[in-house]
Amino acid sequence: MGWMLGILFGAAIVLLILSFVQTKQSAAKIEQHIDQVSFSLMDEVNQLQQQIRNVEFDTEIIVHETKIFADSPEHRTLLKEMLDLHKRGYSFESIATEKQLTKEEVENFLSPYIKTKDERSTDINEG
Numbered sequence: 001m002g003w004m005l006g007i008l009f010g011a012a013i014v015l016l017i018l019s020f021v022q023t024k025q026s027a028a029k030i031e032q033h034i035d036q037v038s039f040s041l042m043d044e045v046n047q048l049q050q051q052i053r054n055v056e057f058d059t060e061i062i063v064h065e066t067k068i069f070a071d072s073p074e075h076r077t078l079l080k081e082m083l084d085l086h087k088r089g090y091s092f093e094s095i096a097t098e099k100q101l102t103k104e105e106v107e108n109f110l111s112p113y114i115k116t117k118d119e120r121s122t123d124i125n126e127g
Helices: 002-066 073-087 092-099 103-113 117-126
Strands: none
Touching: 073 092, 073 103, 092 103
16 A cells, blocks of 8 residues: 555656646747747838838828928828828718818819829820
8 A cells, every 4th residue: 555655646746747847848839939920020010110111202202203292281181081081982072071171172172183084084095
C-alpha cells in the first residue's frame, strides 16, 4: 500500500510538471501568433498611412495645378459635404434644404465639379 501511494504521488508530480511545460509551450505559441498578427496590422497601418499621404499629395498637386482654392476650411467642408450628397444621388433641391442654401447657390458650388450629360457623351466620343 505504501508503494502504491508513492507511485501515485510520483505520477501526480510528473503530470503536474508536464502540465506546466505544456502550458508554457502553448503560451509561447499564442504569444508568437499575437506578435505575427500585430506585425501584420502594423504593416497594414503603415501602408494605409502611405496611401493617405499619397492621396494628400495628389490632392495638393491637383489643387495647385487647377488653381482651385477654397476660401476657408468651413467652405471646403461644406463643399465636400455637398459633393458627397450629390454623389449619393441627392438632388440640388434636397442638398439646398439640407445645407440651408438656395438651389442656385448649390448649383454654383457644384458646377465646377460635376460633368453634365453632354460633357460625358463628348468625352466618350472623343476616346
